[in-house]
Amino acid sequence: MKILVMVKRVSDPNVIIRVNADNSAVDLNNVKMAINPFCEIAVEEAVRLKEAGVASEVIALSIGESQSQDQLRTALAIGADRALLIESEEALEPLAVAKLTAKVVAEEEIGLVLLGKQSIDTDNGQTGQMLASIMGVAQGTFTSKLEVSGEKVNLTREVDSGLQSISLTLPAVISCDLRLNEPRFASLPNIMKAKRKPLETKAAADFGVDLAPHIKTLKVEEPNTRQAGVVLSSVAELVEKLNIEKEAV
Amino acid sequence: MTILIIAEHDNGSLKEITLNAVTAATEIGGDIDMLVAGENCASAAQAAAKISGISRVRVADHACYNGQLAENVAALIQSVASEYSHIIAPSTSNGKNILPRVAAALDVAHFSDIISVESPDTFKRTIYAGNAIATVQSDDAIKVLTVRGTAFPLSEQNGSAIIEALSTVKDLGLSTFIDESVAESERPELTSASTIISGGRGMQSGDNFQMLEKVADKLGAAVGASRAAVDAGYVPNDMQVGQTGKIVAPDLYIAVGISGAIQHLAGMKDSKVIVAINKDPDAPIFQVADFGLVADLFDAVPELDQAL
Numbered sequence: 001m002k003i004l005v006m007v008k009r010v011s012d013p014n015v016i017i018r019v020n021a022d023n024s025a026v027d028l029n030n031v032k033m034a035i036n037p038f039c040e041i042a043v044e045e046a047v048r049l050k051e052a053g054v055a056s057e058v059i060a061l062s063i064g065e066s067q068s069q070d071q072l073r074t075a076l077a078i079g080a081d082r083a084l085l086i087e088s089e090e091a092l093e094p095l096a097v098a099k100l101t102a103k104v105v106a107e108e109e110i111g112l113v114l115l116g117k118q119s120i121d122t123d124n125g126q127t128g129q130m131l132a133s134i135m136g137v138a139q140g141t142f143t144s145k146l147e148v149s150g151e152k153v154n155l156t157r158e159v160d161s162g163l164q165s166i167s168l169t170l171p172a173v174i175s176c177d178l179r180l181n182e183p184r185f186a187s188l189p190n191i192m193k194a195k196r197k198p199l200e201t202k203a204a205a206d207f208g209v210d211l212a213p214h215i216k217t218l219k220v221e222e223p224n225t226r227q228a229g230v231v232l233s234s235v236a237e238l239v240e241k242l243n244i245e246k247e248a249v
Numbered sequence: 250m251t252i253l254i255i256a257e258h259d260n261g262s263l264k265e266i267t268l269n270a271v272t273a274a275t276e277i278g279g280d281i282d283m284l285v286a287g288e289n290c291a292s293a294a295q296a297a298a299k300i301s302g303i304s305r306v307r308v309a310d311h312a313c314y315n316g317q318l319a320e321n322v323a324a325l326i327q328s329v330a331s332e333y334s335h336i337i338a339p340s341t342s343n344g345k346n347i348l349p350r351v352a353a354a355l356d357v358a359h360f361s362d363i364i365s366v367e368s369p370d371t372f373k374r375t376i377y378a379g380n381a382i383a384t385v386q387s388d389d390a391i392k393v394l395t396v397r398g399t400a401f402p403l404s405e406q407n408g409s410a411i412i413e414a415l416s417t418v419k420d421l422g423l424s425t426f427i428d429e430s431v432a433e434s435e436r437p438e439l440t441s442a443s444t445i446i447s448g449g450r451g452m453q454s455g456d457n458f459q460m461l462e463k464v465a466d467k468l469g470a471a472v473g474a475s476r477a478a479v480d481a482g483y484v485p486n487d488m489q490v491g492q493t494g495k496i497v498a499p500d501l502y503i504a505v506g507i508s509g510a511i512q513h514l515a516g517m518k519d520s521k522v523i524v525a526i527n528k529d530p531d532a533p534i535f536q537v538a539d540f541g542l543v544a545d546l547f548d549a550v551p552e553l554d555q556a557l
C-alpha cells in the first residue's frame with residue numbers, strides 16, 4: 001500500500017506574527033518558516049508504517065509556493081521515499097488543495113492519506129475532511145492512535161468528551177493529532193540522503209482543477225490585547241481579589 | 250433564508266454549545282431548522298424543540314447515525330442541503346469533523362470557528378492562534394460554518410418548535426463506530442464552566458492535579474490543562490485548553506504552573522479575569538493575567554485551598 005502524506009509550509013509556531021500595515025494580511029516578510037507541526041506527526045506516522053511493513057512507499061506532497069521544497073526535504077529526511085510539490089504562488093483554499101490532492105491520489109493509486117488535523121497558520125482544519133469527501137472514502141480526524149489491519153484501519157480519535165474508537169475501510173484519509181507520535185529528529189546522514197531523493201515539481205494550473213477562491217479576505221486585524229495586571233504578594237491577597245471578583249459577577 | 254443548525258448532543262441530552270450556535274444563526278437572520286442525528290435521540294430532539302428561535306426540529310434517528318460518523322451524517326446533511334442558505338454547527342469535535350465534508354460535497358467553502366457575524370455572507374474568525382482576526386466573505390450559494398461557542402451568548406429556551414422525523418437513511422458502510430470512553434465528572438464541562446482552574450507542566454504529575462480538583466470543588470469550577478500537561482500524560486486529552494484543544498472564556502480562569510505558550514493563550518485569553526500562579530516571574534502568562542502570584546504552586550495551591 002502506498003501512503004501519501006501532506007506537508008504544509010507555515011510560519012514557525014513559536015513566532016508571534018504581526019498584521020501588515022494596510023490590514024490586508026499577516027506580514028510574513030522575514031518570518032521564520034517551518035513544517036506545520038501536525039504535518040510532521042503525519043510524516044512520522046507514515047514512515048513508521050513503512051518501517052512496520054504496512055506501507056510499500058511514502059510519498060510526501062506539498063501544495064504551495066516553491067520554497068515549500070524545504071519542508072518536503074524535511075519530510076524526506078524523516079524517511080519519506082519521494083516528494084511532489086504542486087506549485088502555486090497564490091495561497092490556495094482547503095477546497096482547492098483537496099481537489100488537487102484527490103488527483104494525485106487517483107494517479108498514484110494511494111491506499112492511505114495522512115495529514116495534520118489543522119495548520120497552525122490559517123487554523124482551518126478542513127483539508128482532510130474535504131479530501132475524503134471528494135474521494136468518497138472514510139475519514140478519521142484528530143487521530144491519536146492507528147493500526148492497519150487488512151482492509152481496515154482502526155483508530156482512536158481525540159474528541160471533546162474523551163476518546164472515540166472507530167474502524168474505517170481503506171482507502172481512507174486520516175488527520176493526525178498531537179499524541180499520535182513524537183516525530184524523530186532527522187539525523188545528519190538522513191538529511192544528506194534526503195537531498196538526493198527525488199522531488200518532482202508540477203504546476204497547480206496544469207491539473208485541470210477549479211482553483212478559484214471562494215472566500216475573500218476583506219480585512220485582517222490585530223486582536224484586542226490584554227493589559228498585564230497586578231502582581232500580588234500573597235495568597236491572602238489573591239483570595240481577597242477573588243472575593244471581590246465573585247461579588248462583581 | 251433558512252438556516253440549518255446541526256445539534257450537538259449525546260442522544261440523551263442536548264449540549265449547551267448548541268445554544269451559542271443558535272444565537273449566531275439568529276444574528277444571520279431567517280427561519281431556523283435544527284437537525285438532530287443520532288440513535289435513540291428523541292430526548293435530545295425534545296430539548297432542541299424548546300430552544301427559542303427554532304421553527305422545526307428534524308430528527309434522523311437510526312443506528313447508522315450512532316456515534317455520529319462523519320461519512321453518514323455528512324451524506325444526510327447533503328441530502329437536505331439545497332433547502333438551506335446556511336448550514337451551521339457548533340465548533341466541537343463533531344462539528345469540525347462533519348461540516349468540512351459537507352462543504353466539499355456541495356463544492357462550497359467552509360468557514361471554521363467563526364467569532365462574529367458581520368452580515369449573512371461575512372464573518373470574522375481568528376487565524377494564527379488568535380494573533381490575527383480575519384474578516385471573510387463568500388458568494389457561495391450555501392454558507393457552511395462552524396461557530397465558536399464562547400463568542401456568542403446562549404439563546405433562550407422558551408420555544409416550541411415542531412418535531413419532524415427525517416427518515417433518510419444514509420449508511421455508506423465506510424466506517425464503524427466501536428466505542429467512546431467518556432470521562433465521568435461531577436464538575437461542570439470545560440466549555441460551559443464559569444470558573445476554570447488549569448494546570449500545566451509545573452504540576453509535575455497527574456496525582457498533583459488532585460490539589461487543583463480540591464480548589465475546583467470549592468469554587469464550582471472545571472479543571473483544565475495545558476498541552477504540555479496532556480502531552481506529558483498527567484491528564485487526558487479532553488482537558489486540554491488551547492489552539493488545538495478547547496477554547497474557553499469563563500468569568501474566572503486560574504492558570505497554575507502554566508508558562509503561557511502562544512497556543513495555550515489562544516484557548517483562554519478571552520476569559521474575563523485571569524489569575525496566574527507560577528514561580529517564574531518572567532513566564533509569559535503574567536502578560537495576560539489580571540492577577541499574578543509569583544510563588545511555588547506546591548505552597549500556594551494548598552494555601553489557597555485552606556483560605557477558600
